[in-house]
Amino acid sequence: MVIVGNGALGLFLADELIERRAGSVVVVGPGGRETGASQAAGAMLGCFGETTTESLRTEASRKRFELGVAAHDRWPAVLRRLEEFSTTGAPLQVATASHVVLNSVGADLDTVNFEAMLGALDEYGKPWAELDPRDIPGYRPRTESRALRAVHLPEEGAVDARGVLGALERRIEAAGGVLVDALVQRLRGDNGTVTGVELADGHVIEAGKVVVAAGARSEALVRTMLEDFSMVPTIPGLGFAMIAKRTGGEPFRSVVRTPNRGFACGLHVVPAPHGREYYGATNRLVDHVSGVTWMADVRFLAQYAMQQLDEQVARHEVERWLAGNRPVTLDGFPLIGWLPSSGLYLMTGTYRDGFHCAPLLAVHVANELQGEAGLIDPMFGPMRRPIETRTIEWSIDEYVQHNLAAWFETGAEAAPQMTTAQIADYYRVMAHQFYDTIGIDYALGPDVLWYAQGSLLGARRVARYLHSSQGRNGSRPVPAAAGRANR
Numbered sequence: 001m002v003i004v005g006n007g008a009l010g011l012f013l014a015d016e017l018i019e020r021r022a023g024s025v026v027v028v029g030p031g032g033r034e035t036g037a038s039q040a041a042g043a044m045l046g047c048f049g050e051t052t053t054e055s056l057r058t059e060a061s062r063k064r065f066e067l068g069v070a071a072h073d074r075w076p077a078v079l080r081r082l083e084e085f086s087t088t089g090a091p092l093q094v095a096t097a098s099h100v101v102l103n104s105v106g107a108d109l110d111t112v113n114f115e116a117m118l119g120a121l122d123e124y125g126k127p128w129a130e131l132d133p134r135d136i137p138g139y140r141p142r143t144e145s146r147a148l149r150a151v152h153l154p155e156e157g158a159v160d161a162r163g164v165l166g167a168l169e170r171r172i173e174a175a176g177g178v179l180v181d182a183l184v185q186r187l188r189g190d191n192g193t194v195t196g197v198e199l200a201d202g203h204v205i206e207a208g209k210v211v212v213a214a215g216a217r218s219e220a221l222v223r224t225m226l227e228d229f230s231m232v233p234t235i236p237g238l239g240f241a242m243i244a245k246r247t248g249g250e251p252f253r254s255v256v257r258t259p260n261r262g263f264a265c266g267l268h269v270v271p272a273p274h275g276r277e278y279y280g281a282t283n284r285l286v287d288h289v290s291g292v293t294w295m296a297d298v299r300f301l302a303q304y305a306m307q308q309l310d311e312q313v314a315r316h317e318v319e320r321w322l323a324g325n326r327p328v329t330l331d332g333f334p335l336i337g338w339l340p341s342s343g344l345y346l347m348t349g350t351y352r353d354g355f356h357c358a359p360l361l362a363v364h365v366a367n368e369l370q371g372e373a374g375l376i377d378p379m380f381g382p383m384r385r386p387i388e389t390r391t392i393e394w395s396i397d398e399y400v401q402h403n404l405a406a407w408f409e410t411g412a413e414a415a416p417q418m419t420t421a422q423i424a425d426y427y428r429v430m431a432h433q434f435y436d437t438i439g440i441d442y443a444l445g446p447d448v449l450w451y452a453q454g455s456l457l458g459a460r461r462v463a464r465y466l467h468s469s470q471g472r473n474g475s476r477p478v479p480a481a482a483g484r485a486n487r
């Protein structure tokens with residue numbers, strides 16, 4: 001069996017298959033994992049800390065949320081298994097708890113997501129306690145950005161993502177798995193059956209089963225064999241984070257984060273081995289996978305870490321700049337299951353919590369590859385039409401809320417006499433105009449709407465896919481130029 005992709009999903013799957021003695025396993029992926037999401041991840045084992053008002057609102061999003069709940073329980077055993085293969089000289093688990101802070105730097109979105117998190121914790125019977133934000137170890141924001149509320153989540157920690165990936169590789173190799181440091185150029189098939197993969201240097205690896213777990217590049221790879229297959233598109237969610245050495249002040253001993261806010265996963269710090277700290281993370285949906293970092297994102301992260309987490313951060317020594325592409329699907333849900341080509345399986349679309357979910361998804365996929373019942377709902381299979389969770393009006397409201405959050409968080413300024421309602425109206429008009437121009441019936445999530453609204457390529461891609469998949473529902477044809485120039 002060949003697994004294409006050496007991120008968290010590919011490696012956890014290989015590890016699971018080897019554990020089951022499921023035959024030979026070859027993982028292909030570039031050793032440096034450049035532009036991959038996993039190497040840039042926090043990696044918070046966040047489930048309730050990630051809650052938004054959307055998490056439990058529909059059946060589909062609840063099922064997605066419960067993937068995280070189920071994945072969470074697997075981590076203690078995963079870490080016990082991996083620890084002996086770690087070479088970092090520090091525990092793989094870098095934090096055992098999180099503190100979620102609610103400050104007023106963002107907008108109302110922070111407040112409603114914070115409240116949604118407390119509701120979810122109660123609904124699922126998970127422990128939490130409210131505390132004075134000043135009692136959070138390491139948390140020393142600037143006075144004007146101080147939190148007014150904070151909760152302690154004693155069961156949500158984080159792992160050293162890069163340490164876990166390294167330990168997985170060593171465990172796989174020790175058990176006889178093969179890691180090939182290369183890129184797959186294309187999938188090979190014969191008569192609708194996959195027969196292997198062709199590497200960039202022309203070498204071919206033959207296999208009766210191929211799992212594509214190449215993150216944000218998965219769709220392009222699938223297209224090398226299934227050109228006309230109508231698959232929910234994946235958009236790269238380019239994220240920036242950094243690892244820095246603390247040079248003074250009290251270190252953080254837990255994850256400290258805001259709720260999810262403004263198109264992203266919230267501002268957070270994660271303790272890292274040997275006196276380092278991870279600061280993350282930005283998120284912008286982009287046209288192409290890349291490893292670049294926008295200057296605006298550097299400013300954003302550096303300034304807000306100093307302002308909202310700890311003033312001492314100004315004197316931290318940045319040692320690593322991390323850029324990775326989250327695999328974001330158009331409907332926001334994972335793409336996991338068999339493709340319409342015998343022996344070809346897809347495992348991607350995990351967006352912002354794929355590291356956390358990887359051990360659970362590995363068990364699910366290994367089951368399916370071995371002809372056993374899977375663990376997750378088949379609704380997330382790649383043969384689906386886009387999952388609908390909102391109306392157009394709802395989509396526009398969400399878009400406005402996220403933009404307002406981003407507006408205030410990034411310190412954007414309007415004329416003093418301009419009210420928040422007027423700023424909201426500006427975004428509302430923009431979203432209405434977008435839907436009117438593009439002519440789709442499918443209601444997009446705020447991040448995808450932001451992307452399609454700001455990128456001509458993005459608008460065309462979204463429209464082309466939705467018109468072809470929804471044509472039967474009477475959508476209008478693709479407009480020639482539906483978006484405005486990229487930001």
Ligand SMILES: Cc1cc2nc3c(=O)[nH]c(=O)nc-3n(C[C@H](O)[C@H](O)[C@H](O)COP(=O)(O)OP(=O)(O)OC[C@H]3O[C@@H](n4cnc5c(N)ncnc54)[C@H](O)[C@@H]3O)c2cc1C
Nearest residue numbers: 005007008009036037038042044184215239353354355356
């Ligand atoms: C900044 C940032 C912070 C994040 N924080 C968290 C977090 O705190 N918690 C969490 O759970 N999740 C987090 N995520 C999300 C998480 O990282 C992803 O959901 C998850 O890692 C996706 O894993 P993957 O294996 O599918 O993809 P990737 O990690 O992208 O791995 C795909 C691999 O395939 C390789 N590849 C690509 N093309 C080819 C090819 N043609 N041939 C061979 N190999 C190929 C790539 O090099 C890459 O190594 C974060 C993501 C980012 C970017």
